[in-house]
Amino acid sequence: MTARVEFRGIAQRFGTFDALGGIDLTVEAGEFAVLLGPSGCGKTTLLMILAGFIVPTRGEVFIGDRQMNGVPPARRPTTTMFQDYALFPHMSVRANILFGPKMQHVPAAEAKARADRLLAMVNLADAATKKPHELSGGQRQRVALARALAVEPDVLLLDEPLGALDLGLRKQMQQELKHIQREVGTTFIHVTHDQEEAMAIADRIVVMNQGRIEDHGSPDRVYLRPATLFSAGFMGELNRLEAEVGDVSAELVSVDTVAGKLALPRTAAAGFDPQVGQHTILCFRPEQCRPDGDDSHADHEALDLGECRVVESAFFGTHLRALLAPPWAEAPGIVAHFPQRDVLKPGDRTTLRVSRDAAFLLPVS
Amino acid sequence: MGPASRNATGDSRGWVFVGPAVLWTLAFFVVPFVVMVGYSLWQREGTELVRAWSLANYAGFFDKPHFVEGLVNSLEITALVTVISIVLAYPLAWIIAERVPRRWQRLALLLAILPFWTSYVVRSYAWLLVLSRGGYLNQWLMGAGLIESPLEIAATRIATVTGFVHFFVMLLTLTIYANLVQLSPNYRRAAADLGAGPLRTFWQVILPLTLPGIMVGAFLTFVLCIGDYITPQILGGNNELVLPQIIMLQITRRADFPTAAALSIVLMVVVTLAYIAAARWLRMERV
Amino acid sequence: MTRRALGNVGVAGYVLLLYGFIYLPVMTLVLFSFQEGRFPIPPFNGPSLRWYEAVFADGKLTAALTNSLVVALLSSALACLLGFLAAYGFARYRLPGAGPLKVMITAPLTVSYLIIGFGLLVTFNMAGISRSLWAVGIGHVVINTPLCFAIITVSLGEHQRNIERAARDLGASDWQVMWRVTAPMLLPSIVAAYFLSVTFSWDEFIIAFLLSRFDVTLPVEIWSLLRSGLNPKTNAVGSVVFLASVAVVLILEFVVFRRYSSRRAA
Structure with a gap:
């Protein structure tokens, strides 16, 4: 059977x-x-x-x-x-x-x-x-x-x-x-x-x-x-940043992005072997963004992507969804989900931080 | 599912299903057509069939004024019938679709087409009763003081057209109704919402949307009307012949099959041209 | 009077006028079938059933009626079978030349019955086949097969295809699929096609006129009655045919199709 x-x-x-x-x-x-x-x-x-x-x-x-x-x-x-x-x-x-x-x-x-x-x-x-x-x-x-x-x-x-x-x-x-x-x-x-x-x-x-x-x-x-x-x-909403591989070690991969030099765990590049100078995409999902005042984790565990301007925000019940304009671009480009109790209005500024363990790298195909 | 998906059980078996209808149509439609074309190229001289190929019958068509006249009569009557029928049937279909409460619509429609089921021959005969010298129409007209002596309507073009229009009003009411009810009511709501009055909505939204359906109905009317023998024969009589009457004369009175065949082909060509025109118009409309 | 009320009066007037037009000949026909005198024109003197007696006493008319029924029922059965098989075959198998073949099968729909009848007449003449009710039946199958084919083809959509696939998937053979699933599933449209086909054959004049000789169908017999001019007997036979057809239509409408349409609406 x-x-x-x-x-x-x-x-x-x-x-x-x-x-x-x-x-x-x-x-x-x-x-x-x-x-x-x-x-x-x-x-x-x-x-x-x-x-x-x-x-x-x-x-x-x-x-x-x-x-x-x-x-x-x-x-x-x-x-x-x-x-x-x-x-x-x-x-x-x-x-x-x-x-x-x-x-x-x-x-x-x-x-x-x-x-x-x-x-x-x-x-x-x-x-x-x-x-x-x-x-x-x-x-x-x-x-x-x-x-x-x-x-x-x-x-x-x-x-x-x-x-x-x-x-x-x-x-x-x-x-x-x-x-x-x-x-x-x-x-x-x-x-x-x-x-x-x-x-x-x-x-x-x-x-x-x-x-x-x-x-x-x-x-x-x-x-x-x-x-x-x-x-x-296809599996869900995604934020992408172009990233060029800098150093690769046993534990870490560092990449250059418009948001600066970021260090990721080696496991962030799961399905491929990153080469120095390789063009990759740094991806993270909206719910992997951290709210501004969240101190539950030590700071070094989050990637700091700089201060963003809130363009739109809407209450979705389970979360607050915000459209952010990052400092390196005029156009809004990042979608972030914050806890439902957060209050963010268009025009507010917030620091965009992403869980270091959650972000991942993918090769440009 | 891809459109080209294939039956895994093999294709040759399909012929078992399709074969009978194909063979039947070949034997009793295609072959007779070919035979008829063959006949149209032969001649009849006196009582003899001359089996020599020539286009004489077709050339002769234009030499004989009463053949050409028959074709012209056919076209005129058909055009008249098509236009009058649509003009009469459309409002009725519209009223049934829009003004009659939903649960009564089917009944209203059924009532509108019930006389369809009078035998075809009988239906023309019934009109003859109404239109004859002593018939109800003349009685009423004289009773109302509109005329002094009875009108000769039977055995005229008016009688033929009346008989045809009666039949096609029923047919077109059915097809136009079917067309109207399948339109989403939201078209009308949207038009009204955007500020169009009922009349404007009708002219600019409903009518254009039902136009393809009307064209199909008009084509159907054209084909059935131009090829019909009964109605003109019973109602129109022999004063003014249409093409099918002339064809029947060749077959039954003169036994001149070659001429009848040639005239039949002319009739078919006319219908085919109408079909091509209608199909082209519909295709343009869709683009 | 308001504009709306005026509009309603206009609508009601139009409907009355057109229904009047549609029913005028039928009513006249039926009314004067009860005429006592010999002319079916006003004034009406009756009612009398003498012309109905005359109809049923007329052996030629009753024979023609039987002939018409037999030809209609049998030729429609064959037309329905051919149409169903062809619709099923084209819908379920990929056949080379399917497009032109479908055009060929439906072509008789656009050709005047007069031409179809005449074509068969000359062909049968050449082949030495004499005119008979059989010939009429063949002609009626020619005109009704495309009709049945078209009606049944329309009801064989992708959903029905999946239903057949499901049956095959559950272990049914091709023939089992056709007789246990496809045919019963399409029964409403097959019934509709058969009924329409019977109506057309029953009412058809010109093919029957050209292809029959001694045994004729009812329309042909009525045609020869017409030669004697206006005659209440013709009214009587026309009324009988009309009322019988209407009874069949109403039974189908209220018993058969009402059931199916309520099912479809659910």
């Missing part, structure tokens, strides 16, 4: 368009993996290749130890949950769930037991005789999930299944999905363009762009120490 998935050198061409250019990726059995990227990045194509709906131009797909090329969708140990749910409109909820077991000639008694168990699991026991059009969006989504799980796949493929739901329901369904995935232990591969959703549910995030994998790893790793500039920007 669960299996490892492996892509080896998968490439896909549609006419003259390269949708995927050589994807190598392994997802472990029982993992909840999320393919994340902007529309057109190839994530859905990759999912459809795994499902067998698209035959890749090149490369191999393995599920468990079995090579899947040439195996039609019906014979693969995968099922897909479609973006529009694709429920059979002329069948009841129960008939929808029983469809797969029936096609696989599962004995009626066992199929019924499965359907009952799944209906209970997705909280739809009362709605078993209803038709899809009588259900709410969230309920339809649950039916689609139950229907997909009824054939007991090794791998469940989810094609932006939460895209049509409103925000509150989406958060609730994310929780339920994660919970159900733990319960059944099936490998889930989920496609989305929403990085918050990805972080909420994934054991592993695979960031894709223009048919390539930019980065993959645990949510915290991909967010805090992204491998590429694209990945860093």
Whole structure:
């Protein structure tokens, strides 16, 4: 009921368009993996290749130890949950769930037991005789999930299944999905363009762009120490400063920036080997900015980027968001999040400090 | 999902599904058309079919004034019918879409097109009843003192046009209504919000937005009207012939298939030209 | 009177005028079908059912009615099947030359029935096939297949495609997908296409006129009745056809489509 998935050198061409250019990726059995990227990045194509709906131009797909090329969708140990749910409109909820077991000639008694168990699991026991059009969006989504799980796949493929739901329901369904995935232990591969959703549910995030994998790893790793500039920007709001590498030692990397010479821990350059004179980008996220009066850490642990002018500020509930014009530029360029109790008005001045451990360096690609 | 995604089960099976319709259309539409073109290039002399290729039938078309007249009649009547039908149907469709409460709209529409289901032949005949010398129209006009002796409306162009307009008002009300209700009400709200009165909103927003739909309806009217035999034959009689009547005369009275074939092709060319014009206009409109 | 009230009066007047125009011939037709005398023109003297008796006593008319029904029901069934299969094939498989083939299949929609009928007449003549109800049926399949094809094609969108994929993904074979999922899912549009097709075939005159000989369909029989001029018998048969068609339309509207449309709205 669960299996490892492996892509080896998968490439896909549609006419003259390269949708995927050589994807190598392994997802472990029982993992909840999320393919994340902007529309057109190839994530859905990759999912459809795994499902067998698209035959890749090149490369191999393995599920468990079995090579899947040439195996039609019906014979693969995968099922897909479609973006529009694709429920059979002329069948009841129960008939929808029983469809797969029936096609696989599962004995009626066992199929019924499965359907009952799944209906209970997705909280739809009362709605078993209803038709899809009588259900709410969230309920339809649950039916689609139950229907997909009824054939007991090794791998469940989810094609932006939460895209049509409103925000509150989406958060609730994310929780339920994660919970159900733990319960059944099936490998889930989920496609989305929403990085918050990805972080909420994934054991592993695979960031894709223009048919390539930019980065993959645990949510915290991909967010805090992204491998590429694209990945860093896609995972969340980002401030960037051009930085030229000065000295490199075992513990420290020093860089020259418009804000002066800054010393960073060697770990700030995680994915590459910084060379003296190399052009890099110093990145930090808005919430990694320190408020002016914060003395909870000793000063030498923060990077001092100088005194900035507040251009705009707005209260966001969880934080105060400020747009800052740094001293080295007239135009506003830095976004910072400060604690909600801070009061900053346009025209105020504040010293911009960034946690030294949080900032990171990325090579210019 | 990429647009060029492919069915993994193989493509050749598609022919099993598509084949029957393709073969049927080939055998009973394309082949007859080719045969007809062939016939149009043969001649009939006396009672003999002369199987020598020539364009004589087409050249003859312009030599015979009553053929050309038939085409002109057809075009005039069709143009008249198309314009009158749109002018009458648009306000009705608009009233049903805008003024009739939502839950009654379907019923109002159904009522407006119910006489559609009179048999086509019978519908023209029914107009003949109304328009004949002793019919209701003449009775009313005389009763109102507007005329002294009954008018001869039957067997004139007016009768033909009336019969056609009746049919196409129903058809166009349906298509224009469908066009109007799919417009977002926000267009009207936005126009009103920006200070346009109802009339201005209609002229500058609603009408231009429904124009493509009207064009499609007009094209449909054109095609169905210009190719129709029944209505002009029953209502217009033999005083003024349209092209389909002339074609039918060649087929049934004179058994002159080559001429009928040539005239049919002329009719098809006219429709094709109208189609190209309409398609070009629609494409321009979209840009 | 305010401008608005004046506008309302204008709207009401226009609606009455147009509905009057639309119903004038039908009402006249039905009214004078109950005429006692021999001329279906004013003054009305009746009501009488003698012309209805005459219609049902007329063996040629009742035979024509049966012929029309058989031709309409059978030719529409075939047209619907051909149209459905073609729509499914084009929507689900990539076929070389699909574009031109689709144009070819829909082309009969833009060609006058007179020309289609005449083309078939000369072709059947050459092939030595004699005129008959079969020939009429073939002609009606030609005109109705593109109609069914177009209606069903429109309802086969990307969403329906995903539903079929889901079925295939859950282990259904191609035929199972078609008969268990696609066809039932498209039932509303297939029913609509079939019904429209039946209406067109039932009402079609010119092809039936050109391609039939001894056994004729109802419109052709009515046509020959017209030769005798204005006649309340024609009114009676026209009224029967009209009322029967209206009954079918209303049943479909209120029983079949109302159910489906409420479902779609949900």
